Amino acid sequence: MRWTSSDAPVVYAGETYVPVTLGRSEPESRNELSRADLTVTVSLNNPSARTWMQSSLDSLITLTVFAKEDADVTVVWKGRLASIKPTDATIELLLESIFTSLRRPGLRQKYQRVCPHVLYGKGCNLDKAGFAVADIATAVSGTSMTISAAASYPAGYFTYGMIKTAGGVFRMITNHSGSSITLIRPVDFAGDFNITIYPGCDRTITTCNDKFGNRNNFGGFPYIPLKNPFNGSSIV
Structure with missing residues (x-):
């Protein structure tokens, strides 16, 4: 998406930037704006922000802020979308500077028994459409x-x-037992109770293999010994 805070469309580098209602927080205290984290506020009806709010942010969403003065255009900030916070009337996009990636460790996967991958996400690589079950929700009460x-x-x-x-x-x-389903929090069906449900995973190699046939993508280390073979101390 290409947005501008101007009251008219702006064309730059062959791309058209559409005017939308948006605001930007004061940057965090840094010596350089480019290294500061930002909060961009858009309307609650902004279709792109609503889509990102409903997703798990598995895909990388980046933001580049340009400043235009007459014919001069400069890049003043670059970063990525870290989280989303809806309010009564707006959606706040919480973004972190691209420089924060330089402070992260290069290897982030832990040596652990259970799988670290997000189910149906990157690394897991399962296509959730192949496990989808469509039906109509009835007897809806809160999270049940x-x-x-x-x-x-x-x-x-x-x-x-x-x-x-x-x-x-x-x-x-x-929770799932029989025909009863419990959600983590209520959901607004907006009068349409057609739903699709997808099975869950407890991240063990047994479930990965027997339930999903996805053992080749299992990201854990299930055969870690309980005790250190050298001195007998616990390592799990």
């Missing part, structure tokens, strides 16, 4: 609901999975 199709699967099959509404909103499933 009844989904008849879920009764065809063993208890816990959808636990730690997710539900997707017809409006594209995702919610994590915290």
Whole structure:
């Protein structure tokens, strides 16, 4: 997306920047603006921000801020979207400077028994469409609901999975037993109770292999010994 705070479209480098209502917070205290973290505020109805708010931010979303004075255009800030915070009337995009990546360790995966990958995300590489179960939610009350199709699967099959509404909103499933599903928090169905549910994973190699047939992408180290073979101390 290409936005401008101007009241008219701006064309730069062959691209058109569309005027939208937006604001920017005062940068954090830094010697250089380019190294500061920013908060960009847009309207609650901004379609791009609403899409990012409903996703898990698995994909990298970057922002480049240009300053235009007459014919001169300069880059004053670059960074990535770190998190999103909706308010009553706006959506706040919390962004961190590109310089913060220089402070991170190069290797971030831990030596652990369970898999660190996000289910259906990068590293896991499962296509969630292949595990989707479509149905209609009934007896909805807060975080609890009844989904008849879920009764065809063993208890816990959808636990730690997710539900997707017809409006594209995702919610994590915290418990599944029979046709009963419990969500991490309520969801607004907006009158359309058609949903899609996806099974969950407890991140063990047994579940990865037996439930999803995805052992080749398992990212944990399930065979870590319980005790250090050299001195007998615990290493887990």
